[in-house]
Amino acid sequence: MSAYFIRLISTLGHLVTSRIDRLGLVARFAGLLLVSLRIALGRLSLIFREVYFSGVRSLSIVAVSGLFVGMVLAVQGYEVLQRYGSAESLGVIVALSLVRELGPVVTALLFAGRASSAVTAEIGLMRATEQLAAMDMMAVDPISRVVAPRFLAAVFSMPFLAAIFSTAGVIGAWIIGVKLIGIDDGAFWSQMQANVDVRIDVLNGLVKSIVFGTSVGLISVFEGYFAAPTAEGIATATTRTVVISSLSVLLLDLLLTVMMFRGLS
Amino acid sequence: MTSFHESEMIALKDVCFSYADRPILNGIDLTIKRGEIIAIMGGSGGGKTTLLGLIAGRLKPQSGSVLVNGFEVPKLRQTELYGLRRKIGMLFQFGALFTDLNVFDNVAFPYREQTNLPEEMIRTLVLLKLEAVGLRGAKDLMPAELSGGMARRVALARAVALDPSVMLYDEPFTGLDPISVGIIGRLIKRLNRALGMTSVIVTHDLNETLRLVDRVVVLSQGKIHRDMAPEEIRSTDDPFIRQFADGLPDGPVPFHYPGRDYWSELMGQ
Numbered sequence: 001m002s003a004y005f006i007r008l009i010s011t012l013g014h015l016v017t018s019r020i021d022r023l024g025l026v027a028r029f030a031g032l033l034l035v036s037l038r039i040a041l042g043r044l045s046l047i048f049r050e051v052y053f054s055g056v057r058s059l060s061i062v063a064v065s066g067l068f069v070g071m072v073l074a075v076q077g078y079e080v081l082q083r084y085g086s087a088e089s090l091g092v093i094v095a096l097s098l099v100r101e102l103g104p105v106v107t108a109l110l111f112a113g114r115a116s117s118a119v120t121a122e123i124g125l126m127r128a129t130e131q132l133a134a135m136d137m138m139a140v141d142p143i144s145r146v147v148a149p150r151f152l153a154a155v156f157s158m159p160f161l162a163a164i165f166s167t168a169g170v171i172g173a174w175i176i177g178v179k180l181i182g183i184d185d186g187a188f189w190s191q192m193q194a195n196v197d198v199r200i201d202v203l204n205g206l207v208k209s210i211v212f213g214t215s216v217g218l219i220s221v222f223e224g225y226f227a228a229p230t231a232e233g234i235a236t237a238t239t240r241t242v243v244i245s246s247l248s249v250l251l252l253d254l255l256l257t258v259m260m261f262r263g264l265s
Numbered sequence: 266m267t268s269f270h271e272s273e274m275i276a277l278k279d280v281c282f283s284y285a286d287r288p289i290l291n292g293i294d295l296t297i298k299r300g301e302i303i304a305i306m307g308g309s310g311g312g313k314t315t316l317l318g319l320i321a322g323r324l325k326p327q328s329g330s331v332l333v334n335g336f337e338v339p340k341l342r343q344t345e346l347y348g349l350r351r352k353i354g355m356l357f358q359f360g361a362l363f364t365d366l367n368v369f370d371n372v373a374f375p376y377r378e379q380t381n382l383p384e385e386m387i388r389t390l391v392l393l394k395l396e397a398v399g400l401r402g403a404k405d406l407m408p409a410e411l412s413g414g415m416a417r418r419v420a421l422a423r424a425v426a427l428d429p430s431v432m433l434y435d436e437p438f439t440g441l442d443p444i445s446v447g448i449i450g451r452l453i454k455r456l457n458r459a460l461g462m463t464s465v466i467v468t469h470d471l472n473e474t475l476r477l478v479d480r481v482v483v484l485s486q487g488k489i490h491r492d493m494a495p496e497e498i499r500s501t502d503d504p505f506i507r508q509f510a511d512g513l514p515d516g517p518v519p520f521h522y523p524g525r526d527y528w529s530e531l532m533g534q
Contacts, residue, residue: 129359129361130357130358131361131362131364133323133357133361134355134363134420137321137323137354137355138350138375138379139347139379140374140379141347
């Protein structure tokens with residue numbers, strides 16, 4: 001019986017200390033990344049290249065997803081709003097949902113699945129095939145040359161992608177609400193213009209997407225950089241990137257929403 | 266203060282290294298003179314690649330000193346280490362070419378990263394290096410389009426791009442056909458002479474290596490088992506070296522991994 005408890009405590013202890021070790025590693029890695037950002041920012045061509053691979057190539061999935069989400073919101077929103085005779089408010093409801101919440105959150109989730117997992121696999125494979133070691137041996141810091149541009153690409157791309165998602169969503173809602181259901185076009189846009197605040201709604205949405213971009217970017221490069229140099233190791237790292245990024249986006253969204261909008265109610 | 270002679274390019278003094286609790290190197294003393302080509306040989310997992318990692322500053326020993334060109338490598342800060350590495354080239358086991366760059370850009374990488382040379386001059390230098398390894402005509406190919414031997418030659422051209430003083434080779438002949446082995450071997454010898462480098466080759470390929478090197482260092486159980494001239498290898502009756510040279514499956518390096526008694530394990534006792 002006592003041996004069982006000792007084993008249980010030992011397992012729990014190992015679990016806790018390994019998580020703390022991992023957190024320490026993340027903090028140390030983030031510190032190194034922060035230091036190398038200055039060098040990386042001096043080589044914009046590398047960042048643009050990664051923005052193209054991570055951001056531009058995610059445009060189609062983000063725009064199409066935004067369009068469908070906006071359409072669904074319009075159908076669901078109209079169904080509820082027309083019960084209270086305020087179907088004209090559909091535009092503002094959809095716009096606020098997208099700009100404040102769904103734009104940044106869904107874009108970050110899509111980005112984690114489409115681009116961040118690819119970044120993790122790419123860096124992990126570079127490590128497994130000793131490309132990072134070769135770079136290091138040529139006196140080129142892999143964190144400045146490989147990791148930092150990919151991280152910055154995530155941070156820079158996310159707000160633009162979120163904006164495109166929200167825009168596509170509003171267009172989707174307009175197609176359903178105005179063109180198919182027949183809500184008044186003027187009311188749809190004027191209510192949106194009157195009730196969507198640049199500072200409270202748009203700016204907070206922008207802050208959220210930058211925070212999500214930082215989080216998703218850091219997780220993807222960290223998991224790739226420390227992936228075990230095996231096929232299984234890279235597969236595990238890629239999965240971890242998607243799972244941890246998604247959960248961190250949802251958790252951060254909760255925290256940011258409480259911080260940003262609690263005082264408004 | 267560790268003593269260091271001008272004629273020495275690399276000096277390891279009483280170096281000990283272990284991964285967690287597993288000792289890899291135990292009290293290694295090794296001096297390599299400028300211009301020498303030496304081979305490090307020994308069984309798999311014997312610490313050969315670890316030794317290269319220590320010389321290159323990619324690993325830090327638990328104790329002892331590692332001097333390269335007079336610099337105490339484990340004590341260097343990153344900027345100083347990178348300064349030293351500009352004078353060290355390394356050929357990795359499978360080339361480690363950047364898969365998103367073509368042959369030309371792979372060889373141009375060190376020039377673009379480490380120098381301010383104009384692109385026209387970089388082009389000339391890259392073509393010179395590619396000509397030296399016989400692959401000028403392959404400059405537009407991607408790494409995925411190269412054979413193993415070609416990839417190793419491109420990696421060699423990249424490794425010597427900045428004319429290093431020290432060249433480290435991690436199993437340069439592994440997985441190559443005999444023609445490619447011969448080509449790489451000749452290139453190593455020719456480049457070493459032409460650039461006045463000091464070369465350290467970690468390898469299992471005895472035949473090719475003995476044609477190239479000035480000395481052979483044999484590692485066993487974390488220590489230097491023998492440090493000898495290549496011609497001595499063929500004639501020695503040292504059982505470990507004989508097993509290694511003749512490819513015998515059993516001997517001082519046992520065929521069986523240590524385990525429980527065979528009969529008792531079969532019987533489930």
